[in-house]
Amino acid sequence: MAKRVAIIGIGTTGFRATTPDVSYRELTYEAAMKAYLDAGIEPKDVDSFVATSEDFFEGYSIADEYSPDQLGAVLKPIYTVPGDFIHSLASAYMMILSGIGPISVAQGMSKASNMLTLSEMVTFAMDPIYNRPLRESPHAVAALEMARFMYETGTTREQCARVVVKNKRNALNNPYAGHSVLIDTDYVLNSEVVSYPLTQMDISPHSDGAVVVVLAEEETAKALCDKPIWIRGIGWCSDTPGLETRNWAEAIYAQYAAEMAYKMAGIRYPRKEIDFAEINDEFSYKELQHLEAMRICKRGEAGPLTEIGGTEINGEFPVNASGGCLGVGNLYELNGGHKVLEVVRQLRGEAGKNQLKNVTTGLAQSWRGIPTTTGTVVILSN
Amino acid sequence: MEITEKMVLKTATKLSAEEIQKGKVLSVQWTPNLKYAWDNGPAIGRYLAELKNGKIIAKKCDKCHRIMIPPRMFCELCWVPTSEWVYVQDTGIVNTWVVSYVDWKAGRLDIAGGVRPFTPAVIEIDGASKGMGILHHLNEVDPWKIYRGMKVKAVWKPPEERIGAITDIKYFKPIE
Numbered sequence: 001m002a003k004r005v006a007i008i009g010i011g012t013t014g015f016r017a018t019t020p021d022v023s024y025r026e027l028t029y030e031a032a033m034k035a036y037l038d039a040g041i042e043p044k045d046v047d048s049f050v051a052t053s054e055d056f057f058e059g060y061s062i063a064d065e066y067s068p069d070q071l072g073a074v075l076k077p078i079y080t081v082p083g084d085f086i087h088s089l090a091s092a093y094m095m096i097l098s099g100i101g102p103i104s105v106a107q108g109m110s111k112a113s114n115m116l117t118l119s120e121m122v123t124f125a126m127d128p129i130y131n132r133p134l135r136e137s138p139h140a141v142a143a144l145e146m147a148r149f150m151y152e153t154g155t156t157r158e159q160c161a162r163v164v165v166k167n168k169r170n171a172l173n174n175p176y177a178g179h180s181v182l183i184d185t186d187y188v189l190n191s192e193v194v195s196y197p198l199t200q201m202d203i204s205p206h207s208d209g210a211v212v213v214v215l216a217e218e219e220t221a222k223a224l225c226d227k228p229i230w231i232r233g234i235g236w237c238s239d240t241p242g243l244e245t246r247n248w249a250e251a252i253y254a255q256y257a258a259e260m261a262y263k264m265a266g267i268r269y270p271r272k273e274i275d276f277a278e279i280n281d282e283f284s285y286k287e288l289q290h291l292e293a294m295r296i297c298k299r300g301e302a303g304p305l306t307e308i309g310g311t312e313i314n315g316e317f318p319v320n321a322s323g324g325c326l327g328v329g330n331l332y333e334l335n336g337g338h339k340v341l342e343v344v345r346q347l348r349g350e351a352g353k354n355q356l357k358n359v360t361t362g363l364a365q366s367w368r369g370i371p372t373t374t375g376t377v378v379i380l381s382n
Numbered sequence: 383m384e385i386t387e388k389m390v391l392k393t394a395t396k397l398s399a400e401e402i403q404k405g406k407v408l409s410v411q412w413t414p415n416l417k418y419a420w421d422n423g424p425a426i427g428r429y430l431a432e433l434k435n436g437k438i439i440a441k442k443c444d445k446c447h448r449i450m451i452p453p454r455m456f457c458e459l460c461w462v463p464t465s466e467w468v469y470v471q472d473t474g475i476v477n478t479w480v481v482s483y484v485d486w487k488a489g490r491l492d493i494a495g496g497v498r499p500f501t502p503a504v505i506e507i508d509g510a511s512k513g514m515g516i517l518h519h520l521n522e523v524d525p526w527k528i529y530r531g532m533k534v535k536a537v538w539k540p541p542e543e544r545i546g547a548i549t550d551i552k553y554f555k556p557i558e
Contacts, residue, residue, distance in 0.1 A: 023423030029456050043461050059418035069458035116417035124414050132412055 005096050006221035006228035007380065009039025009214035010344050012337075014176040015207040015329045018113040024058070024210075028070040028109050031210035035105070036072070039214040040224050043072025046214070047101020050088040051080040052108040052333045056121050059114065071107055071212070083236075084366045085211065086336035086376035090234050092215050102220040106213045108337035112206035112330065125371055131243055138370045139203065141243065143195035146285045148248035150197065152299075153292065157197050159303030160284040161188035164201050164326055166312060167281060171323025173353035176341075178207045178329045188284075202284040207329020211337030213344075227348045232361070232379045233267065235260025239373035246373055251286075251293040253375040254365060258294035261363075261377040270295050271317060274379065275359040276346060278339035280367040281324040287311075290365055291319065294377070313354060321346065321354045336366030336376050347382040425453040428467070434546040436538050440510050442466040448511040470509030472536035473557065477515060479503035481525040501525045505534055505554055518548070522555035533557045 011034025013019075013027055022030075036042060051067035060066060064080030067073065077100065081088045085108035092104040115121060122138040149155060162185055171180030183201070191201040221228040237256035239246055258270070267273045277296065281287035288302035296317065297305055305311060311319035322328060322342035331338055343362035345351045361381045368374040390399045401407045422430065425441060429452050432439040441453035445460040449468050456463050482500040483491055491497045501520040506513065520528060522537070534554040544550040 020421050021423070023421050023426060026423045026425075026455050056416065059416065059420065069454070070456070072458070072461045074458050111421070114418050114420050116419055117415050120415045124412075124416075128412055129410055133410060 002097055004218040004221075004230060005093050005215055006218070006225065006230045007213055007340075007344055008216045008221050008225040008228055009035045009037075009041065010211070010341055011035030011038055012176060012211045012341055013209045014178075015110075015209035015331060015338065016178040017205065017207060017329065019111070019208040020113075024066075024109055024111050025070045027111070027208065027210045028107060028212065031109075031212040032071050032105075032107065035212035035214050039216075041103065041214060043076075046073070046076065046103050046105050048092070048095040048104045049073040049076060049078040050091040050095070050104065050106050051078065052083065052085050052088040052106070052337070053080050054082050054333050056124065057115060057332055058111070067107070071105065073105075083333065083374065084336040084368050084376045085334050086234070086340065086364065086366050086378050087236055089213060089215075089336070089340060089378060090236060090376070092213070093231055093234060096215060096217050102217045104215045106215070106337075107210070108331075108334035109210040110206070110208050110331040110334040112332055113208050118206070122370060126243070137195060139198060140195040141370045142203075142283050143198040145248050145289075146198055146202075146283065149250075149285055149289050152249040153288075153303070154300050155285065155288055155303040157189060158185055159288065159307050160197075160202060161185040162306045163281060163284040163287045164188045166306070167287075167320050167324040167326040169327075170313060170321055170354060171327025174323050174328065175352070176209075177323040177327050179205050180323060180327050198283065204282050204325035204330040207331055209329075209331060209334065209338070211334060211341050213337070213340060227382065229344050229347050230381050232381050233261035233263070233265030234378045235262075235264070236376045237374070241371070241373060243371060251289050251367070251373075251375065253373045254290045254293035254367065254377070255295070257375040257377040258363075258365070261379050265379045267379065270363070271297070274361050274363050276318040276321060276343075276356055277363040277365065278322060278324070278342045279319055279363075279365045280335060280339070280375075281320055281326050282330050282335070282367065282369055284326065286367065287319060287324065290367070290375075294363070294365065296363075313356065318356055321351065321356060330369070332369065335369075336364065336378075339364035339366055340378060340380070343378075343380050347380060423455065425455045425464075429453050430546040430548075432469075433548065433550040434544045436472075436541065436544070436550075438470050438472055438507060438516075438536075440468045440470045440507075440514070442468050449509065449514065451507055451510050451514050451516065468509070470507050472507075472538075472551075474505040474507040474515060474534060474554070476520070476528060476530055476532040476534060477504040477506050477513075478530070479520060479528050481528075499525050501528060503528070503534075503554070516548075516551075518551060519553040520555070521553040
C-alpha cells in the first residue's frame with residue numbers, strides 16, 4: 001500500500017485578464033509565499049520542486065531554467081513539466097512516494113496576457129506538413145469537436161449556453177475570478193459566431209495568475225496541518241494526436257485519466273462517491289463532454305442535467321462552483337492548478353459564498369487545450 | 383533561411399538544393415509569428431527606467447546584505463522581499479570574457495576582412511556585491527589585450543537615444 005500524501009498548503013495570486021504590475025517572477029513569488037505560509041514551512045524544508053511551463057507560452061526556449069528563483073528552489077532538486085499543472089502535481093506526488101523526501105511542491109503560472117499572437121501559437125501546435133498549410137483557426141478545431149459531440153449525444157447549443165451562464169454567475173462570488181458576469185442563455189446564443197456552433201461566449205477568455213501547492217507524506221502532513229487534503233487518486237492520459245483519427249465526440253483521454261484515478265481511489269460509482277467537481281470548461285461543451293467521459297453523467301445526460309440545474313451550486317452534483325475557466329479565465333498550463341485550488345478550498349470549507357455543504361470528496365480535471373488530446377484528473381478528500 | 387548545398391548533403395536522401403528551391407521536391411516552410419509583450423514588473427521595470435537616465439540601480443537584501451543587479455523584488459537565496467534601492471557605479475571589472483568569431487545566428491564574422499571579433503564579457507559592477515554584474519560587450523580595446531580583472535566603464539548612448547533598455551549602454555571600455 002502506497003504512502004498517503006496530502007496537500008498541506010496552497011497559495012494563489014488570484015486570476016485576472018492582465019497583470020501589468022508584475023512579471024512572472026513576482027507572480028509566482030506571491031503564490032509560493034502564500035503556499036509556504038499556509039503550510040507553515042519555508043522553502044528550505046522542501047525536498048523537491050516541480051514547475052510547469054510551455055516554452056512557446058512563456059516566450060523562452062528552455063523556460064524551465066527560469067523556475068527556481070521565485071519558488072525558493074535555487075540549488076534544490078527541481079524540474080519542469082511541459083504539460084498541465086496536474087501533471088506536475090502527479091510528479092510532486094511521486095517524488096514523495098519514491099522516497100526523495102517528505103515534502104514536495106508543485107507550481108504553475110499563466111502570463112497569457114503577454115502572448116500577443118496567441119492564435120498563431122496554438123496553430124503552431126498542429127502538424128506542419130499536413131495540417132498547418134490549411135491555415136485553419138484553432139477555434140475551428142474546437143468547433144469541429146463541439147459539432148460531433150452535439151450530433152452524437154443530442155446535446156443542444158442551449159445546453160452549452162447554460163454552462164456559460166452558470167459558470168460566469170458562479171464566478172461572481174469567487175474573489176479570485178477574472179471574468180464573472182451575469183448573463184442569460186440568449187446572450188450566449190446571440191454572441192458573435194466564431195466557428196459555428198461555437199460563439200464568442202462559449203470560449204473562455206484568458207487570465208494571468210499563479211498557483212503553488214505544498215504536498216507532504218502522512219506523518220509530516222498530520223504534524224504540520226490541521227486540514228490536510230488527501231490525494232486519493234491521480235491519473236493522466238493522452239490520446240493519439242491526429243486530427244484525422246481522433247475520436248471527435250468523446251473525450252477518451254479524460255475517460256482513461258479518470259479511470260486511472262478512480263482505480264487508485266477505489267471509486268466505482270463516481271457520481272455517488274464524489275460530491276462535486278471542477279472540470280475543464282475552456283469551451284462550454286467541454287464541461288458536458290468531460291462529465292460524460294468521466295462517467296459522472298451517462299452519454300447525452302450532461303446537457304439535460306445542466307438544463308434542470310443539476311450542476312448548479314445547490315444542484316445534485318455541483319460542477320465548477322468556482323466559475324470554471326469560463327468565469328475565472330483560461331490559464332493554459334495552469335488550468336489544472338486552478339481546479340485543484342478550488343477543490344481544496346471547498347474541502348477545507350474556505351470557499352466563501354460558493355461553499356458547498358457537507359462535501360468530503362472532490363474531483364479536479366484538466367485538459368491541455370486545443371489541439372491536444374491530453375487530460376489529467378485528481379481526486380481529493382478531506 | 384536559404385537552403386545551401388552543405389545542408390542538403392547532410393540529409394539521408396541525396397537531393398540537390400536546386401531541386402528543393404525550384405519546387406521539384408515537396409517542401410513546407412513555416413515562419414512562426416510569435417510575439418510577446420513581457421511585463422517587467424517593478425524590479426526590472428525600474429532597472430530599465432534608470433538605464434534611460436544613464437544610471438544603474440540595484441536592490442539590497444536586508445538579510446544577506448547582497449546588493450543585487452539586475453534588481454529583484456525578493457532575494458532568491460534568503461527568500462525575503464528586498465527593500466532598499468541602491469545606485470551602483472557604471473564601472474566594474476571583467477569577470478570573464480571571450481573573443482568570438484561567430485554571431486548569435488552562428489554565422490562566421492569576416493575577421494580576415496577586418497571585422498572586429500565580438501568580445502562579450504561579464505562585468506562585476508562597482509558597488510554591487512561580489513559576483514553581481516552585467517553581461518555586455520567590450521569595445522575600444524584590442525580583443526587580445528583584454529584580461530581578467532580589467533577595469534572598465536560603461537559607454538552610454540546619448541540621452542535622446544536611450545529607450546530604457548540594456549542597449550542604452552553601448553558597451554564597456556577600459557578605464558585608462
